Amino acid sequence: MSKNPSSMPPAFDPQAIEAGWYARWEKEGLFTAAAKSKKPKYTICLPPPNITGELHMGHALNHTLQDICARYRRMAGYEVLFLPGMDHAAIATQNVIEKQLAAEGMTKEQLGREAFEARVNEWYAEVGDTIVSQDRILGASLDWSRLRFTMDPRYVRAVMTAFVSFYEKGWIYRAPRIVNWCPRDRSAISDLEVKWQVHDDVLFFIKYPIEGGGDVMIATVRPETMLADTGIAVHPTDDRYKHLIGKTAILPLVGRKLPVVGDEAVEKDFGTGALKVTPGHDPMDYEIGQRHSLEVVNGMNPDGSMNVPGLPYDGLPALEARRHVVEDLKAQGLLVKEEPYTHEVGHCDRCDAVIEPLISEQWWLRMEVMRDKALEASAAGKVRWHPDRYERTYLDWLRGLRDWNIGRQLWLGHRVPVYYCDNGHQLVAVERPHECTECGSTTLTQHPDVLDTWFSSALWPFATLGWPEETGDLEAFYPNNMNSTAREIINLWVSRMIMTGLEFMGEAPFADVAIHCQVQAADGRRMSKSLGTGVDPRGLITKYGTDAVRAWAASVAMSSQDVRFDESRVEGYRRFCNKLWNATRLVLASAGDATVAPPAPQALEDRWILSRLSRTSAAVTAGIEGFKFQDSMAAAYAFAWNEFCDWYLEAVKERLRSGDVVAQGVALSCLDHVLRLLHPTMPFVTEELWSRLPGRRDFLMRAAWPDLQSADPEAEETFGQVMAIVEELRGHRQAAGAPPRGGMLFLDASTDRTVAALAARLSWTELSPDALDAGIPLGTRPGRVSFPVAAGDSRNKAQLKRLTSDLEKTEAQLANPEFRANAPFDIVRKLEERAAEIRAAIDRLST
RNA sequence: GGGCGGCUAGCUCAGUUGGAAGAGCGCCAGCUUGACAUGCUGGAGGUCGGGGGUUCGAAACCCUCGCCGCCCACCA
Numbered sequence: 001m002s003k004n005p006s007s008m009p010p011a012f013d014p015q016a017i018e019a020g021w022y023a024r025w026e027k028e029g030l031f032t033a034a035a036k037s038k039k040p041k042y043t044i045c046l047p048p049p050n051i052t053g054e055l056h057m058g059h060a061l062n063h064t065l066q067d068i069c070a071r072y073r074r075m076a077g078y079e080v081l082f083l084p085g086m087d088h089a090a091i092a093t094q095n096v097i098e099k100q101l102a103a104e105g106m107t108k109e110q111l112g113r114e115a116f117e118a119r120v121n122e123w124y125a126e127v128g129d130t131i132v133s134q135d136r137i138l139g140a141s142l143d144w145s146r147l148r149f150t151m152d153p154r155y156v157r158a159v160m161t162a163f164v165s166f167y168e169k170g171w172i173y174r175a176p177r178i179v180n181w182c183p184r185d186r187s188a189i190s191d192l193e194v195k196w197q198v199h200d201d202v203l204f205f206i207k208y209p210i211e212g213g214g215d216v217m218i219a220t221v222r223p224e225t226m227l228a229d230t231g232i233a234v235h236p237t238d239d240r241y242k243h244l245i246g247k248t249a250i251l252p253l254v255g256r257k258l259p260v261v262g263d264e265a266v267e268k269d270f271g272t273g274a275l276k277v278t279p280g281h282d283p284m285d286y287e288i289g290q291r292h293s294l295e296v297v298n299g300m301n302p303d304g305s306m307n308v309p310g311l312p313y314d315g316l317p318a319l320e321a322r323r324h325v326v327e328d329l330k331a332q333g334l335l336v337k338e339e340p341y342t343h344e345v346g347h348c349d350r351c352d353a354v355i356e357p358l359i360s361e362q363w364w365l366r367m368e369v370m371r372d373k374a375l376e377a378s379a380a381g382k383v384r385w386h387p388d389r390y391e392r393t394y395l396d397w398l399r400g401l402r403d404w405n406i407g408r409q410l411w412l413g414h415r416v417p418v419y420y421c422d423n424g425h426q427l428v429a430v431e432r433p434h435e436c437t438e439c440g441s442t443t444l445t446q447h448p449d450v451l452d453t454w455f456s457s458a459l460w461p462f463a464t465l466g467w468p469e470e471t472g473d474l475e476a477f478y479p480n481n482m483n484s485t486a487r488e489i490i491n492l493w494v495s496r497m498i499m500t501g502l503e504f505m506g507e508a509p510f511a512d513v514a515i516h517c518q519v520q521a522a523d524g525r526r527m528s529k530s531l532g533t534g535v536d537p538r539g540l541i542t543k544y545g546t547d548a549v550r551a552w553a554a555s556v557a558m559s560s561q562d563v564r565f566d567e568s569r570v571e572g573y574r575r576f577c578n579k580l581w582n583a584t585r586l587v588l589a590s591a592g593d594a595t596v597a598p599p600a601p602q603a604l605e606d607r608w609i610l611s612r613l614s615r616t617s618a619a620v621t622a623g624i625e626g627f628k629f630q631d632s633m634a635a636a637y638a639f640a641w642n643e644f645c646d647w648y649l650e651a652v653k654e655r656l657r658s659g660d661v662v663a664q665g666v667a668l669s670c671l672d673h674v675l676r677l678l679h680p681t682m683p684f685v686t687e688e689l690w691s692r693l694p695g696r697r698d699f700l701m702r703a704a705w706p707d708l709q710s711a712d713p714e715a716e717e718t719f720g721q722v723m724a725i726v727e728e729l730r731g732h733r734q735a736a737g738a739p740p741r742g743g744m745l746f747l748d749a750s751t752d753r754t755v756a757a758l759a760a761r762l763s764w765t766e767l768s769p770d771a772l773d774a775g776i777p778l779g780t781r782p783g784r785v786s787f788p789v790a791a792g793d794s795r796n797k798a799q800l801k802r803l804t805s806d807l808e809k810t811e812a813q814l815a816n817p818e819f820r821a822n823a824p825f826d827i828v829r830k831l832e833e834r835a836a837e838i839r840a841a842i843d844r845l846s847t
Numbered sequence: 848g849g850g851c852g853g854c855u856a857g858c859u860c861a862g863u864u865g866g867a868a869g870a871g872c873g874c875c876a877g878c879u880u881g882a883c884a885u886g887c888u889g890g891a892g893g894u895c896g897g898g899g900g901u902u903c904g905a906a907a908c909c910c911u912c913g914c915c916g917c918c919c920a921c922c923a
Contacts, residue, residue: 010883178921196920203923220923270922283921343922357921389851393918396850400919487918522859524915555871559860561852562916566859568872575885582883589882630861634870649882657881727889734889740878764880795889806867819903827866827904834867 008588008692012581014545014574017688022136030074030701031141033081035476042078043480044070045461046142047493048087048150055134057519057527057565058486060537064553064681065484065516065629067140071680072624073481074141075705081477082141083464085148086128090413090453091185091193091350097123108411116411124151137538139546139683141701146473148464150456151414158463159456160417160430162500167428171366172406178283179360179405180346183304184353187409188362190452192492194355196344203341204326205272207334208232208249208258216241216249216260219271221341222281223329224321227254227308228299231277233288236262238273252334253325254311261292280359298359302409318356363407363416363449370499371401382508383498386627387560390490390515397491406452413450420445458496461509468504479507484514514627518562527565535565547682548573554629554681576637577685580675583645584689587671590656591664591694599662604754605651606666608719611712612643613670620677621705633681640674647723651762668693673706721751722758724780729763732776735795738787740764746772747783779803779841796845803845807838 025031044066070082097120098108108116128149135142148155166172179188204223207215216232232249234241242262249258258277265288266275279289279296289296301307306321308314313321329335346355375398377383378391385391407416419427421436422443435442459467461483465474479501485494494513501509520526521533528534540549551573556563601607616639623632648670649656655663672693679686679700690700729745741764747756748771760767765785775786779799813819814831 008882011885012883191920218923222923265922267922272923275923278923282923284923285921287921387852393851397919491919518917520916556860561854561860564859566872569859571885572871575883578883578885582886584882586882626863628863631863634861638870645882646887650887653881730888731890734877737877740880740888810867813904816903822903823866830866 008581008585010582010585012574012578012685014547014577014684015542018139018546018684021684021687022139025141025699025701026144028699030699031082031143032145033079033143033477035472037079037476039077039079041081041476042070042073043081043083043477044482044484045083045464045480046085046140047483047485047489048085048148048457048460054130055138055537057535057537058516059134060138060540060549061516061519061553061557062484062486063135063138063140064550065514065557066482067138067550067683068554068624068629068680069482069484070141071683071701072705074701075676075679075703077704079476080141081143081146081473083146083148083477084132084135084140084142084144085460085464086124086131086150087453087457088124088149088151088412090408090410090450091187091189092453093120093123094185094410094412095350113411120412124149134538137541137546139550141683146464150453154466155456155463156414157430158459158467159414159451161468162455162459162463162504163417163451164428164430165504166365169369171369173364173366174361175364176359176361177364177405178281178286178357179362180355181300181302181358181360182348182351182353183302183356184351185348185410186302188360188405188407189348189350189355190405190454193349194346195349197347199343199345201341201343201345203271203339204329205336205338206252206276206329207336208252208276210244210260211248211250211257214244216244216274217272217336218274218276220276221343222318222322223325224306224313224318225278225281225299226251226276226325227306227311227313227321228278228280228297229254229256229258229276230279230289230295230297231258231292232260233263233266233275233277233292234260234273235264235266235268238266238268241274252332253328254308259292259294261288261294263288263291281357283357286359296359300356300358304353304356362405365404365406365455367401367404367499370503371398373502374398374495374499377498377502377508382511384512386512386514386558390487390513393487394490394495398495404452406455407449408452409448410450413453414456416447416449416451418447420447454492454496457493458500459504461497461501462505478505478509480510482512482514483510484516486518487515490515512627514558516557517559519556520562520564522565522567524564535567540567540570544570544574545577545684547577547685551576551633551682555633556630558627558629576641577682579641579645580678580685580689583640583649584671584692586649586653587656587664587667588692590659591668599665601662601666603655603662604715604719604722604758605648606662607712607715609644609648609670610666610710611715612639613673614708614710614712617673617677617706617708621707624680629681632677636674636677636681640678644670644674647719647762651758654761673708675700676703676706679703718752718755719758721755721781722762725751725755725759725778726762728778728780729759729765729785731795732785733763733787736776736787736789738789742766743785743787744768744772744775745783745785746770746775747778747781751781751783777844777846779845782844800842800845803838803842807835807842810835810838 046066070080074080101108101111180194182189201221203219203221205217205219207217209215229251234244236242244260245262247260249260251258265284277285277288277294279286279294280298299306299308304318306313306316313324326335348355378395417429419433421439421441423439423441425436425438427433427437433444461480462474462478465471465477467474483494497509525531525533537549548570552570601610616635619635620632623629623635652663652667675686675690687700690696743765745760745765746768756767772784772786775784776796777784810831814835820828
């Protein structure tokens with residue numbers, strides 16, 4: 001890394017500079033956290049990415065945010081652990097592999113369990129590598145020495161320990177209940193894994209005969225489930241039907257006797273007001289059945305086919321059975337009518353199959369105690385949400401929390417640590433027991449169920465640190481400090497981490513939760529591979545560089561609304577990188593390797609830019625600390641481009657060229673600090689440029705975070721006058737059609753001579769010692785400008801018009817006695833000053 | 848059925864306790880300015896979704912309507 005500025009090509013090339021830095025940081029051990037460090041700790045456990053195999057926009061966004069926090073805290077003096085990991089994502093992975101197999105004309109059953117597992121492990125290895133390499137490209141400063149996987153033996157032990165602990169508290173039990181059954185995965189899934197989709201179906205109206213004469217009509221969209229009906233329910237106060245309560249209906253096609261019961265859960269106004277009760281296949285029916293002791297009939301096999309022995313529909317897939325049932329009802333004259341009906345149907349989040357609610361015996365985890373602790377923690381302000389409205393989302397869900405179905409009937413995942421001996425005794429243990437503790441039998445079988453993926457994810461903030469062992473990492477880095485995720489997994493994941501953290505560690509796992517926005521495709525649709533609307537961040541990185549993509553991520557991520565992807569914004573940040581690059585070139589061309597400490601700045605532009613730098617550093621810091629990364633980005637961007645480059649560098653170019661050490665020193669100091677301020681967001685270009693500054697031996701990555709307290713309001717006010725004059729002069733020049741340079745400027749004695757000189761220099765005019773007879777009067781200060789060509793005054797006319805209209809508005813407000821009576825004094829005074837200024841400007845322009 | 852978010856310039860979005868409407872991109876015009884044409888300068892463009900209200904003053908607070916989008920929810 002030569003410091004010779006001539007070695008810097010005029011164009012910033014992200015590929016060229018990004019290549020080496022990540023490896024250098026890593027080699028230097030800058031990502032590795034020291035548990036024994038005396039510094040305050042800051043921990044982020046990166047949410048384990050779902051095994052999709054590819055980095056998508058959500059990761060780019062989410063990982064960038066966390067990396068910003070991690071890098072910022074390192075610079076601010078913290079010992080930072082940013083821990084990477086991967087999740088086995090049982091149901092998702094199983095689906096991916098099954099799809100691969102299907103493409104090869106195979107099923108997992110044909111392959112066999114062992115070969116299937118081998119194949120899965122290959123996949124994990126491959127995808128793991130991909131994810132790791134993608135985070136490197138993204139520049140995420142992760143501690144790879146602590147990479148964790150939920151299937152690592154140590155992690156598995158943590159999962160088992162949690163299960164056993166819950167079991168010993170009596171919170172885990174096994175019971176039959178209506179669950180969401182995915183017939184394709186042949187597993188139960190939780191309520192949170194069900195996605196509802198609108199279906200256009202048919203509502204069938206069917207007559208059930210009543211014993212002793214008459215009939216009752218019900219409505220259903222799933223006639224095939226009637227084969228498992230065990231009752232009829234009506235509302236107890238429904239005059240149309242209440243005389244039927246206690247009587248018996250005969251189930252068509254089956255002949256089963258169905259008690260008619262009265263239950264308040266029935267809506268009188270919906271359908272026919274009479275409800276067929278199918279406790280084995282509908283959650284509400286199940287509850288009605290429980291209240292009235294109705295029989296539970298399971299009419300469906302795990303693969304979704306009908307389980308109705310003795311009937312002609314036995315073994316048929318549900319939809320086929322539906323057709324036959326409808327035909328047969330029609331033939332018997334029991335199908336009264338069909339109506340189109342639009343409603344929502346549950347689908348499996350992972351494989352999209354239609355969910356069949358059915359009765360099934362499952363492992364359940366009682367949540368009351370953990371829920372209450374989580375609620376208390378929130379009430380005590382232990383967990384802060386950003387944006388804060390998500391706290392309500394979380395609390396609402398928490399309050400309505402029911403027992404968690406933690407069992408899955410999959411091939412992949414953590415096996416439930418429950419064993420049975422051949423005498424029927426049940427054992428629950430972290431390690432597989434050698435013999436039954438009750439009878440000594442050594443023939444033990446493990447329960448076939450695995451755990452919900454989210455059961456293991458819930459332990460992430462401490463299981464990754466070695467829990468249940470009391471490791472140094474756990475001691476040093478728990479609790480974590482922040483967690484950043486997409487809002488769709490607030491309930492699936494964040495809430496559960498909070499609950500288990502409180503339960504096992506006695507402390508919330510993190511103090512801050514950041515929920516980033518969702519990036520939509522440019523047309524507002526969801527970004528998805530299947531829709532073809534996805535944008536691959538790696539393509540963007542290749543095109544614009546990592547820093548540009550990260551800067552874009554920072555600028556949109558905490559948006560209060562979801563954002564539509566706009567590539568031109570990414571491109572804009574690449575240009576910003578180029579701007580920083582060239583600003584550095586300019587300064588280095590003058591300063592070279594000089595490292596002399598400059599004397600204290602006296603010049604107005606020096607004092608001004610240092611003051612602006614100080615304010616910028618405060619704004620950038622506040623933005624990161626307040627999870628408003630867009631504010632940080634905007635502040636640094638505006639300072640670097642619109643103040644440092646546009647004004648300061650233009651003002652000191654001559655001084656730099658002539659070797660003015662003060663200007664060199666100030667410019668270098670601005671660069672040094674703005675690179676520090678931008679480093680968390682744009683690590684590569686800043687590290688590269690910083691390394692080229694004179695006297696740099698170390699990494700920017702571990703340089704100190706700026707804490708500047710040198711605001712100079714007087715310099716800002718005075719330099720503001722310069723800017724106003726220069727801007728006006730530029731306007732006149734263009735309106736007059738004058739060449740870019742040349743012209744005479746006169747500013748009377750009321751304008752400070754420093755201001756006048758600087759304004760003349762920056763506007764490429766010559767300062768005239770004497771008043772000008774001809775020329776254009778100025779609005780900003782008393783004075784005139786004349787250009788070498790005949791000047792039109794069209795601009796002054798337009799300006800006058802605008803000023804006059806402004807003055808009218810301002811005076812109208814000031815003339816309102818109520819305004820004067822009610823508005824704070826400061827506001828009134830400001831308005832009066834403004835009116836005076838406008839009047840003065842009008843005066844000057846009219847002369 | 849509940850709840851939340853959004854509607855601001857042609858586009859994508861900012862707008863921090865109410866006190867002169869902003870940025871980037873795009874558009875128009877002018878500039879081979881000794882860092883950068885990935886640049887510089889000037890400019891056009893908005894009755895802040897509609898309608899009420901509170902207030903001296905509303906993009907911002909309240910009500911209401913209209914569209915988008917999301918989350919939660921056992922009405923067949």
